[in-house]
Amino acid sequence: MSPFDTFVVVDWSGGNDRGATPKKDAIWACIARDGHSEEPVYLRNRQVAEAWLRDLLEAETAARRRVMVGFDFPFGYPAGFCHALTGGDDPLVLWDWLEKQINDAPNGNNRFDVAGEINRTIGNGSGPFWGNGLSRDINGLPRNKTDYANEFVERRVCEQQAKGSFACWQLSGAGAVGSQILMGLPVLARLRQHFAGAVAVWPFEPLDTPVALVEIWPGLINPVVKQAEVNGELRDVAQVRLLAGALSRLAPLALDEMLAVDAPEEGWIMGLGHEERLIEAAREPIAPPPLRNDCFALPAGVAWTPVEDALDMLRTRLNPVTGTETIPLQDAFGRVLAQDVIAARSNPPQPNSAVDGYGFAGGAPEGAHVLPLIEGRAVAGVPFDGTVPSGHAIRILTGAAVPGGVDTVILEEDVTCDGDQIAFRGPLKAGANTRKAGEDVVAGDVALRVGREFTAADLALMSAVGIARVPVRKRLRVAVLSTGDELVEPGEAAAAGQIFDANRPMLLSMAGAFGFEAMDLGRVVDDRETLRARLDAAAQSADVILTSGGASAGDEDHVSALLQEAGAMQEWRIAIKPGRPLALGLWQGVPVFGLPGNPVAAMVCTLVFARPAMSLLAGAEWCEPQGFDVPAAFEKRKKPGRREYLRARVRDGRAEVFASEGSGRISGLSWAEGLVEIGDGERHIRPGDPVRFIPYGSFGL
Incomplete structure (x- = not known):
């Protein structure tokens, strides 16, 4: 066969419809020919993506162009799984099996139920799949690895060699490759059926057809992708554009060497072992950014992630992780x-009286009324044993069950009683002063x-x-870890350049106040292997990990470096003040929030982002803090672009703010009783103008 003419790289998604506006963590695709990449295409859901792929392949084959299409999810499972499920070792039979089991719609699918059924069938209900991403429990599908057991190996041979790649068993959370597979293989199976005889799947079939489907992993060119991110490009967009271009620039001989793989059951990642060659083919010339002299400035043309967008991403992607x-x-x-x-x-279990008084039937019209009083009374807990005759009344007390023959009660204050009869004036509606059963x-x-x-x-x-x-x-277990050579414990001798660890006691107490089980992981110096070991230990006992410090991109920012190395990190440049990049990742299946090292920024980011996110992880509802509009007792000019949170308190009905906005002024957190939130746009606040005050209590503190 002739070399490939067209290369297509698809960044897949296992989630729901992402909407009409292009977003990260959606399905993106890019076409490259003759070394040049076209503009990446945003595909809002799998139905749109499947139709786009079918149209593209029909057009390419009609034009007699040979096409290679790469997808960023595994084409096979670890050895033995296919046989356990289908009775044979042909992974393409497994594709067809999944195509029959999976029901998919833009805003919902049955992948978690299918995984639970597989676990119950071949895994005794505790594996190999894990990560239930729904609010409801699924029989056989563990939410996390606490009660997890897997008779198959965790990773395929190729994944053991691909540093930072994910196992195929995880279905929810960051790096949920398992969901991508379950939602991707049925689409590929239908493409094979539609283009019968024209599509070959590598490395399971000889590539002697017009269309080749291959497994790719953009992590192989991660250094180039990271540079594109620095320059402002969405990671998903950069991945498909750069990898498609790199494949189209490879010499045919180099491409043949990458395809010369023998992996008949598990499949393989194309280009694994040839990373340097791929990176070189993907690399673009770099140019220095303009001088901005602003620590919050990003390179020209790069936008911050708005706070609302970041909150929406957390709200839509997180699910309960607790048992x-x-x-x-x-x-x-x-x-x-x-x-x-x-x-x-x-509740109440039967009709009862709402007042102390006298009960009778039918209400009373306007005017004077006299009713004979029967012996006995109705008391709460001691119901009257009998029926009140028509035209008679009975003494009844608050909470007493209404006796038979009674549907109305008149207050004792409105009654004259001589012991044998009562007198009162109407009108009084039937049913007055009674409570209905179950009202x-x-x-x-x-x-x-x-x-x-x-x-x-x-x-x-x-x-x-x-x-x-x-x-x-079960209570969400929140592990808290501080990082940095500069930190010492309060009470210890602090050398020059060292500071006391203020974040850990603050974050531990916040986690406890939120109703979670706080776990103190202590401090870690700026040593990557020590930090790795501490995170490994935390992942065995915690449901979520909060770290402070080391979450940016500097030489000593080991938290972000390790999460990046694990292939499960997103660094959001969120448009918020105080606060810098917030690192979000997954460590051995456990969510990690990499908070800023500055205590003011750490507290604000915890309240704004980690608090509602942890609420969802704990199985509760999204925690939306209640704010109140109050007059300002201050003046402030704010530039557009970032949402700002000022340490504040209310005195005499007006919001006061701390004298300094410096994020190093920890005393302002103690002085304040909440935050004043100022929106993303430009604003000039004068005394008396309304501002939104969010008390700490609204966050659960």
């Missing part, structure tokens, strides 16, 4: 409800919804409807 347990109601305060609670009994909650109805964090009032409600034990999420 469930059933506990006594009295222990449920502050815990997160794991499923809807159905009322076992109505609060009806037995069989949902009393509390899943995701609710139990309050004292909720405990009262659960008791009232007869609930003694409740299903809750």
